[in-house]
Amino acid sequence: MEVRSKRHGRVRVPFDCEKGMPHTEAIVKGIRVDMCGEDWPRPKDTGLKISGLLLHKLKLVRYTPWLLQEISTRLNIPSSYTAEDYTLDKMNVDTLIVGGGTSGIFALRRTKGLLIANDLETDVLLDPMTETSDLANTVKQTLKSESSRILKGDFLGKFSEGYLLRVERRLILVNPSKIIFATGGRYLPPIFEGNDLPHVISRRLYLRRRKRYNKVLVLGSSDDAVRTAIVAKGKVLTPEGVKLFSRRGLELIEEHGVEVEEVKWLRVKAKSESLEATWDKGQGKFDAIVFSPVKQPRVEPIANSGCAYKFYPNMGIYLPEHDMDGYMKECNHYVTGGGRGIWWEELSALSGTTPFDPEAVQQLKEGLKETTLRQYYTNDFITVKSPYLYGEGGYMCLCEDVTYEDIMEVVRKGYVDVEAIKRTTGLATGMCQGKACSYIAGSVTRSNSLITFRSPLLTM
């Protein structure tokens, strides 16, 4: 199935199948269709890139207000939504774990609490390098043995009455005394011309769909880019001067002979049904371009719940403010695993136990020493170029079709933090509500803060 983007009419498919990410849902004749269950078209370079900033620059628009309405009615958006409704009830929960990845599962083993997650297929079960490991087995066994304490559903955020969960058509209010945010992290599309083309996808999506792709180009500066390249037998392109590999990542590069090339710029075009990538030192045709620039924690449920976060310039990401055991003093909750930036699953599992086990804290501290997260705990901040920057083109915000150039134009005018960028360009106001774009924009502009992540965290 083919969907067109809202303003520019570009052919798009999801870059990741996480619920709530851009283009994961299409509305067809009023019915919600999960795009991840559909076949996707080959890459096509279509549509019309008209900068939204023209609204301000073309004075004519101000004398022809009917034109605004005319433009509005031509936007590529749904005409109807089929009826649905919710029931609302309450539940007593003392400890709530949000997220069903490795660290969430390991935290669940230590509490009598409840776990809620809308996706229980964690990466460790999908990656051929880990799917048969002991750790993967423990995760699988726990999912089975503790199934009565696992809710498959959404965490919708904080409201005046409490925290809201959704399981199918049921809304459930809870008031837990402790929340463990095992919300994991995500890989977001880097900036380059052609970054919105179908089959430019995240590592997670690739792991789920890898049998469909033969020739793959990997983008990224993280250990997970290396792991992706090993699975995909492809090369890794990293922006010049941005290497965020840990010791283990470097060993893997050596061991598997992974080719890592630093690039100044990259451009991707749709050519005869495949993706043609050109960069300063090379080119090639690919079935998919798979990115894992850096693992960005899902900060939005954490910030929404009143916890603080900050920009970590050493990796160009946003991290919840937390201690080594995962405690977040601003809100009195905990964060584990990918939610605190961790990508190796052994460390992730360990971080799921640190809220309950002081001995694990020391072990985790040792483990993190070998990674680029270590300076977060020692406050040794150095600024690196954003791991998302592969060029000066493409889209920054897919839902509202805001381009990199539009963002740079308002940045040059002094609107540098993500909130100001949002309010001048419309970035982060679309379907994903900034779950993707706000982090990329912030990383590129080194903004100290993101936007206010408002409830509900998913459409409700």
Next chain:
Amino acid sequence: MRVVILGAGGHGLSLAYHLVKKGINDISMVEAKRINYGSSGRNAGRYRYHFYTKENVEFAKEGIPYLLKLCKDLPLNPLCMKTGYLWILDDEKSKDVISRAHSLWSSEGVGGKFLPCNDFDFLKIEEECYLAPQDGSFHHDYLSLGMYEAIKDHVKVIIGEAMRLKVSGGKIVGVEVNGSIIPADVVAVTLGAWTGHFMKRNGIEVPVEPEKKEIFVTEDLKFRVKPLTISKRIYFSHTLKGEIIGGVEDEVPRGFGELDISVERSLSFTRTLRSLVKGAEGIRILRGWSGYYEMTPDHSHIMGFSDSWPDGLYVDAGYSGHGMMFSPYSGKIMADLIADGVKNKFTKIFSPQRFEENKLIDERMVI
């Protein structure tokens, strides 16, 4: 003249904008959070001529054309568009209020008309409606940031909370921010819902109180709800980017609190909207936020100064739920008053002294 403006929302920015136009070059703005943080960045962006009192209708008859003029001049386009306001007369109270107001509006030359609601394709109900076609919409951020963009190189923005006014010999000489005194000949308080709080801290009674309100936006739906539509339960309208924006009409106790939203109102808004709008039967909300209406005892704003205050102290605040649309015009009136000593008739009508003199305005249409 050294002018310090407290609060960088729509009204503060507009005052600065008009002072800069007059050539005043020593302007500082004190903002506790960020430009547009308060109600200026949280409202639904609508304008209207239709108020319950003659005073406010007449103010709108000057203020709204001024807003529309500014829409054409600013470096950002505030997307001003005539959309109308549409009242669904679904209970006796609204019928009564609108019928009374209709004669005032007609005599003021801004009359609307009664018509069946199903003249509007998007509505699913069989009631009587009232359309005020003169009203419309704008983009609140583009309006205030447009004013800011025009003057940002001519004003100093200080991030911090204004604490104490410094007065000497009955005159304002400065204001304390971040532990130090900013010298000033004029301090203009445009703190919106925080105005009463600030003034009280300085021993002056200005009756502006916050009232928390929630706003929701939905997923995209093809543009159809052109007028701002008001039922007894909710009000709502389409934005040009396809969302439906609106809120719940209910009484909320006044006071500062957590700026969150409630599950109850979120569901109430969604359910009512689904029952009213064709095609929106299963529409969901994307997000909600809350902010403050800035309430006065007569639901009308306060502008100017009181004879009992120190010289050089001015206030422009207390616009209930209709502050954004008036920010351009109010800033102009205030700038004329501060820079040139010109007293517009509205500075008398909406004077802070009216509460002592018991000349209340009795505005009842707060949306």
